[in-house]
Amino acid sequence: MKREMLTGNAAAAWGVRLAEVDYVPAFPITPQTEIIETLSGWISDGVMDTRFVTMDSEHSMITAAGAASATGVRVFTATSSQGLLYGFEMIYTVAGWRVPLVLINVSRGLSSPITLGPDHNDVLATRDTGFLQIHCENCQEVLDSVLMAYRMAEDERVLLPVIVNMDGFYLSFTREPVEIPDVEEVRRFLPAYNPSHAYFKAGHPMAQGVAVLGGEYYSYFKYQMHLASKNALDVYKKTCREFEKEFGRKYDTIEEYRLDDAEYVLIMIDSFSTMGKAAVDRAREQGIKAGLLRPRLLRPFPEEDIRKALNGKRSVAVIDQNISMGKGGILYSELAGCLYNEKNRPFLLSFIGGLGGKNISPEEFTFIFDQLVRGEEAEVETPHLLYTEQEWEGMQKLKDIAGKG
Amino acid sequence: MLKLRFHGRGGQGAKVASRTVGTAAFMEGCNVQDFPLYGAERRGAPISAFTRIARGQIMERGVIPDPDVIIVMDHTLLSDPQAAPLSGSNKGGVVFVNTPESPEQLKADYDIDALVITLDLTKIGLDMVGSSILSTLAGAVASRIIGIGEDSLKDAVEKELSGIIADRELLEKNIEAALYCFRSLEPVEMKTLQSEHGKSTVITMPFERARISSPAINAAASSILKQTGNWKVFRPFWDYDVCNKCMICVSRCPEGCISLNEEGFPSVDNEHCKGCLICVEECPKKAIKAVRGPVPDQVEVTGE
Numbered sequence: 001m002k003r004e005m006l007t008g009n010a011a012a013a014w015g016v017r018l019a020e021v022d023y024v025p026a027f028p029i030t031p032q033t034e035i036i037e038t039l040s041g042w043i044s045d046g047v048m049d050t051r052f053v054t055m056d057s058e059h060s061m062i063t064a065a066g067a068a069s070a071t072g073v074r075v076f077t078a079t080s081s082q083g084l085l086y087g088f089e090m091i092y093t094v095a096g097w098r099v100p101l102v103l104i105n106v107s108r109g110l111s112s113p114i115t116l117g118p119d120h121n122d123v124l125a126t127r128d129t130g131f132l133q134i135h136c137e138n139c140q141e142v143l144d145s146v147l148m149a150y151r152m153a154e155d156e157r158v159l160l161p162v163i164v165n166m167d168g169f170y171l172s173f174t175r176e177p178v179e180i181p182d183v184e185e186v187r188r189f190l191p192a193y194n195p196s197h198a199y200f201k202a203g204h205p206m207a208q209g210v211a212v213l214g215g216e217y218y219s220y221f222k223y224q225m226h227l228a229s230k231n232a233l234d235v236y237k238k239t240c241r242e243f244e245k246e247f248g249r250k251y252d253t254i255e256e257y258r259l260d261d262a263e264y265v266l267i268m269i270d271s272f273s274t275m276g277k278a279a280v281d282r283a284r285e286q287g288i289k290a291g292l293l294r295p296r297l298l299r300p301f302p303e304e305d306i307r308k309a310l311n312g313k314r315s316v317a318v319i320d321q322n323i324s325m326g327k328g329g330i331l332y333s334e335l336a337g338c339l340y341n342e343k344n345r346p347f348l349l350s351f352i353g354g355l356g357g358k359n360i361s362p363e364e365f366t367f368i369f370d371q372l373v374r375g376e377e378a379e380v381e382t383p384h385l386l387y388t389e390q391e392w393e394g395m396q397k398l399k400d401i402a403g404k405g
Numbered sequence: 406m407l408k409l410r411f412h413g414r415g416g417q418g419a420k421v422a423s424r425t426v427g428t429a430a431f432m433e434g435c436n437v438q439d440f441p442l443y444g445a446e447r448r449g450a451p452i453s454a455f456t457r458i459a460r461g462q463i464m465e466r467g468v469i470p471d472p473d474v475i476i477v478m479d480h481t482l483l484s485d486p487q488a489a490p491l492s493g494s495n496k497g498g499v500v501f502v503n504t505p506e507s508p509e510q511l512k513a514d515y516d517i518d519a520l521v522i523t524l525d526l527t528k529i530g531l532d533m534v535g536s537s538i539l540s541t542l543a544g545a546v547a548s549r550i551i552g553i554g555e556d557s558l559k560d561a562v563e564k565e566l567s568g569i570i571a572d573r574e575l576l577e578k579n580i581e582a583a584l585y586c587f588r589s590l591e592p593v594e595m596k597t598l599q600s601e602h603g604k605s606t607v608i609t610m611p612f613e614r615a616r617i618s619s620p621a622i623n624a625a626a627s628s629i630l631k632q633t634g635n636w637k638v639f640r641p642f643w644d645y646d647v648c649n650k651c652m653i654c655v656s657r658c659p660e661g662c663i664s665l666n667e668e669g670f671p672s673v674d675n676e677h678c679k680g681c682l683i684c685v686e687e688c689p690k691k692a693i694k695a696v697r698g699p700v701p702d703q704v705e706v707t708g709e
Contacts, residue, residue: 005424005431005439113620116444170466174440175427271466278464359467367607381609388605403624404617 001185006178008171009034011139012078012104012164014178015146017048018186019102022073024052025064029083030116031168032106036078058087065101066094069161070208071200074150074193075101080168081108081122088125094161095130096221097209098228099198100153101161102146103131107270108168109356117357118167120270120322124330130225132162132232133298135269137255139176141296142166144249147190152239154193157231169357170271181247189246229300236297253302255294256309258284262291263314264372265346266365267335269295272321272354279365288369295331303338310339315347315372320383321354328352328383347375353386360386406459407551407595408469411543412490413478414636416448418540421565422476423454425544425583429553429561430458438463449636449679451488458551473498473595474550475519478526478543480504481636483515494519499593501546503527503539522550524589527638533582534575537638541566545583552592558583634662637680639695645670647692654684654693 006014012035016024024043026036042048055061058079065077079087084105094101105126107118123133132153134145142164149162166172198208212218233253240251257277259265264283268276273294283290293309293316295302310316320329327333332350339345349371353360364386371378399405409426413419420441427439436459443452455469471493480502482488494500498519502511505528508521526542534542541562548558562583566576641654645668654671655663662674663684671684685693 005428005437007440169440169442174438174466175424176438176463177431177436274464274466281464357467361605363605364607384607385610387608387610389608390605392608392610399617401624401627402622 001179001181003177003179005175006139006143006180007034007173007175008136008139008142008166009106009173010038010175011143011178012146012166013038013042014180015143016076016102017042018143018181018183019074019076019147019150019190020048020183020187020192021050021076023065023068023075024050025055025061025068025075025077026052027055027058027061027079027083029058029080031108031172032078032080032083032104034172035104035106039076058083059090062087062090062094062103065103066090066097066099066161069094069099069101070097070198072193072195072198074154075099076103076146077101078104078106080106081110082114084122085110085125091126091131092129093209095225097198098159098225099161100150100159100193100195102149102153102164103161104142104146104164104166106166106168106172115356116168118170118271118321119355119357120165120320120330123163123165124322126163127299127330130160130229131299132158132160132229134162134164135296135298136164136166136171137271137273137294139171139174139178140249141251142171143178143180144243144247144251147186148236148239148243148251150193151190151242152232152236154195155232155235156196158228158235159195159197160225160228160232165270167271167357174271179247179249185246189242233297233300233302236300251296253295253297253305254309255296257292257294259291259293259309261289263289264291264369265310265313265316266290266292266368267295267316267318267331268292268321269298269331270321272319272360275360276319276365279362279369282362282365283369288373290369301334301338306335306338307342310346311342312344313346315349315375315378317349317351317368317372319351319353319360319368319386321352323352323355323383332383347378349378349380350383351380351386352383358386358391361388363388406457406461406463406465407474408472409456409458409474409476409547409551410469410472410490410493411454411456411476411478411547412482412488413452413454413539413543414448414482415443415450415452416538417478418538418543419452419454419478421540421569422478422543422547423456425541425558425561425565426547426551426553427456427458428564429544429548429557430456430551432557432560433553435460436463438466442468449633451482451485453488453490456547469493471495474547475500476543476547477502478539479636480506483511491515491517497596499550499595501550503543520593522546522590522593524586526586529582529586531638533585534578541579541583542586545586546590549587549590550593551595555584555587558587632676633660634674634676634678634680637678639680639682639697640675640678641673641680641682641684641693642696643671644692644694647690649690649692651689653687653689657683657687659683 069075109115280290318332411419439456441454503526505525662677666672
């Protein structure tokens with residue numbers, strides 16, 4: 001084990017190197033490119049025994065990743081934002097092939113207008129595809145999650161692909177101290193992949209990814225994917241326990257921050273949660289019983305764990321770093337659905353924040369806690385966009401320059 | 406926690422500077438977070454980079470609006486309203502500027518409350534490294550200001566550069582120049598500043614018609630107003646006694662900012678020339694020289 005300053009992208013590359021993947025099809029896109037640059041450098045230097053192929057597009061890249069995985073090898077690929085969308089047809093397709101590849105998505109806001117800062121509309125577009133989703137708060141988690149993703153995906157009860165998500169810039173280009181485990185430790189945790197359902201043997205021909213005509217056949221395959229995804233909950237928990245035993249770092253489906261005695265709760269995912277935790281600390285200093293819940297696993301959705309964690313809380317604010325136009329925050333809807341039948345359910349508020357990487361300032365968190373304490377007396381829209389007067393003034397200036405007066 | 410913010414131009418090395426001080430502090434056992442912020446990559450565009458250093462956990466992410474130390478690697482950024490390198494500077498904080506000017510001059514010119522320190526990094530870079538890339542030099546002054554040890558700085562420069570340059574001699578020159586900058590300054594007694602909150606309120610965003618709210622620019626020719634050439638290290642200077650008016654420089658200029666004067670000699674728009682010096686490279690008569698120093702107006706140039 002060694003401890004080094006690594007960006008989220010470098011941590012991702014280390015996870016892939018330690019997982020000893022066989023094949024990496026790649027296509028560059030900001031802010032993901034550093035991952036494949038790092039991997040291609042290692043492969044070219046001979047420190048990784050992996051086949052690396054640059055493809056003509058993300059559509060081909062995801063197809064190649066799925067096809068390779070269907071021959072029974074361990075596959076990694078990575079993309080971001082517009083790239084993920086360009087390959088989107090194949091995201092659904094390869095999930096249906098039941099191939100346990102791992103894809104890192106480096107979150108970045110979607111066009112239009114085109115931008116580079118992070119939000120989660122890209123990754124949440126894959127919510128219903130069959131891919132499992134792990135969301136990371138820091139660079140250590142990125143490395144660890146790649147290893148956990150393979151272990152979970154390759155389990156016989158799951159065999160679905162996984163997206164490991166990190167925020168562009170806030171993690172991808174941010175360096176933090178990261179522990180890099182030894183490869184021998186990783187081999188103990190993540191043994192070689194030898195699937196019985198997907199292989200490439202001349203003596204045993206097989207057709208994969210076939211078509212079915214007839215809803216009753218189609219329904220069977222789709223519902224089997226749903227059941228496999230549900231199985232992944234237990235497999236993930238077991239993976240967490242095994243991971244902790246081997247490496248000493250503890251993960252769960254959700255992270256609870258000062259939640260035990262909390263009455264007012266923030267729900268956030270990915271790297272902005274760090275700022276949420278700091279806001280919780282500040283609110284505690286003001287005497288507000290604040291806490292934060294961070295879902296790490298979004299697919300399968302850890303409903304039971306979330307219900308248990310929020311049982312008896314007074315009010316909860318979901319801060320969505322995404323927007324479904326005409327409805328609101330995606331996670332808010334998922335939370336509302338999860339809590340609807342609960343007798344002791346908290347009052348639920350919805351905020352949209354951090355779109356395109358917009359900062360969430362301490363004042364905005366203060367505003368949220370003020371509303372949470374008011375509970376049913378809160379005076380906010382559903383959803384309420386987190387946006388400050390200062391930012392509005394800046395926007396007015398930009399409009400003036402653009403001749404929008 | 407100590408918070409540092411670097412301002413530079415794309416290609417000047419602000420990212421590596423923030424990493425150098427980050428790595429040095431990490432080697433001294435601190436928790437560190439560093440990251441650069443740049444838009445669509447373009448040489449010469451204003452970029453910033455950030456380093457947070459703490460004994461305990463770092464519970465912040467993203468840009469640093471209220472830095473303890475600001476390192477300005479390019480003097481011309483001081484008057485750039487978008488880069489706004491002095492924003493959030495604080496009475497108890499430090500502002501370092503790469504410039505030949507005195508701290509007193511800058512304090513007066515830009516109305517700076519913080520402690521101002523200056524050093525001509527560009528000259529040191531050109532003299533000692535042979536380049537105006539200032540990454541390790543800026544990393545060195547930042548390290549000195551916050552009290553990092555010399556050995557940690559040396560190791561950090563070695564570690565950061567060995568990954569990006571293969572030339573051992575160039576790396577040694579960088580270490581030497583970094584140590585020279587380090588020793589030219591005195592450390593500053595840093596006290597962590599109290600952040601000021603509560604400056605802005607959350608609003609409810611109103612609806613605006615698509616004529617306003619679609620992402621289209623209705624103003625024409627606004628790029629003329631932006632002085633994209635205000636930051637160059639070298640600028641071209643023509644010797645009209647040697648120039649034969651062949652106009653190759655005019656056709657090779659990627660910015661289209663060389664035109665002909667009344668006598669048919671090439672003349673440069675210094676507000677938009679980025680100092681790439683392709684004209685110097687391309688001139689068959691070697692009539693164009695690269696010169697340093699402030700940009701004189703055209704009359705003075707021809708009179709030189």
